[in-house]
Amino acid sequence: MxxxxxxxxxxxxxxxxxxxxxxxxxxxxxxxxxxxxxxxxxxxxxxxxxxxxxxxxxxxxxxxxxxxxxxxxxxxxxxxxxxxxxxxxxxxxxxxxxxxxxxxxxxxxxxxxxxxxxxxxxxxxxxxxxxxxxxxxxxxxxNRYRKSFLIHYCGRLIPVEAAKISWFYTANEIVYAHTTSGQQYTVEFTLEQLERDLSPELFFRANRQFIINRNAINAVEYFFNGRLLIKIHPSSQEQIIVSKAKAMMFRKWLDQ
CATH class of the missing domain: 3.40.50.2300 (Response regulator)
Structure with missing residues (x-):
């Protein structure tokens, strides 16, 4: 070198x-x-x-x-x-x-x-x-990004398209995938792995707990101290907050 x-x-x-x-x-x-x-x-x-x-x-x-x-x-x-x-x-x-x-x-x-x-x-x-x-x-x-997931659910294997997942959420070391139809599954990936495997055009790591799908965003509201509040469909029980440090990056990602 x-x-x-x-x-x-x-x-x-x-x-x-x-x-x-x-x-x-x-x-x-x-x-x-x-x-x-x-x-x-x-x-x-x-x-x-x-x-x-x-x-x-x-x-x-x-x-x-x-x-x-x-x-x-x-x-x-x-x-x-x-x-x-x-x-x-x-x-x-x-x-x-x-x-x-x-x-x-x-x-x-x-x-x-x-x-x-x-x-x-x-x-x-x-x-x-x-x-x-x-x-x-x-x-x-x-073509490097994941197009679908084969998910274990109730003794079956269910193929789920990545584009039909509204958001991924992690709690207690378990990662959940919430689909556009309102179905929730657990997936055997960390958010860090998903962040690498999912298309950055379609998905954004909003914070430590959420990765969100661009097409699932209904609105973005200003929150306290320069942060942003994401309104998503289907809605999440937890608020999805983008920090002040990531707010500009998020807005650039959304505005394309």
């Missing part, structure tokens, strides 16, 4: 940027994060006015003031880009903007290490990825 790798991070969520920088340093302490850019405006300004050498960009897609693709349209970036995002519907466009990989949030150390190895392989062999290979990778990205 290139010991002098210089990286730009384009990410508007400070916690995600810190986590990514920590993982990069953990993988290779000699990696240098040159700058963290938090918006399209900041990205365009820095990349057009700052004379600084770098090798690679890690970029989110949905930023606070637009899509990061606008940065690449307004600058003359030639370096490869690894897109790190919660949305898989931009994958094709990403590969037309110097993208060499597409990582979906939440990411882990293994995924970041894999993509760095891929970058180094491409640089070392001077290989340009063909569009056919990119489309195959896109297919693997978009």
């Amino acid at each position: 290139n010991p002098n790798l210089r990286i730009i991070l384009i990410e508007d969520e400070a916690a995600t940027a810190r986590n990514l920088e920590y993982i990069l340093k953990e993988i290779n302490p000699d990696i240098e994060v040159v700058v963290i850019l938090q918006s399209v405006t900041e990205g365009v300004d820095w990349l057009t006015t700052t004379v600084s050498d770098y090798d690679l960009i890690f970029s989110d897609i949905r930023l606070s003031d637009g899509l990061s693709f606008e940065i690449f349209k307004q600058t003359n970036i030639k370096k490869p880009v690894i897109f790190v995002t919660a949305y898989n519907d931009y994958a094709i466009e990403a590969f037309w903007n110097n993208g060499i990989d597409y990582i979906l949030k939440p990411f882990d150390r293994e995924e970041i290490q894999r993509t760095l190895l891929k970058y180094n392989t491409l640089i070392a062999s001077d290989i340009k990825i063909k569009k056919e290979a990119l489309l195959k990778q896109l297919e693997s990205v978009t």
Whole structure:
């Protein structure tokens, strides 16, 4: 791995940027994060006015003031880009903007290490990825999520489509799936496992107890101290509260 790798991070969520920088340093302490850019405006300004050498960009897609693709349209970036995002519907466009990989949030150390190895392989062999290979990778990205669950219920196995589950809820170390028809099942997964396995376009981790389906949301109300109260169908006995820290992320997720 290139010991002098210089990286730009384009990410508007400070916690995600810190986590990514920590993982990069953990993988290779000699990696240098040159700058963290938090918006399209900041990205365009820095990349057009700052004379600084770098090798690679890690970029989110949905930023606070637009899509990061606008940065690449307004600058003359030639370096490869690894897109790190919660949305898989931009994958094709990403590969037309110097993208060499597409990582979906939440990411882990293994995924970041894999993509760095891929970058180094491409640089070392001077290989340009063909569009056919990119489309195959896109297919693997978009089809990686769980489509259904086979649930044990009353001595039977019942297939339940993921899209027909309104929300997942955990209590006393048991996880429940509540369907759009009002049926409740227990599932043999933790919320952390479900968060990885479910499509981030359709499902959102609202808090420690709930993962909710976009199509089940009836309304969002302002709550105390910058938090949000989610009204969902079928309704839950427990209030579904999104914290102030996650409120902006939730609103961005819902507004697409």
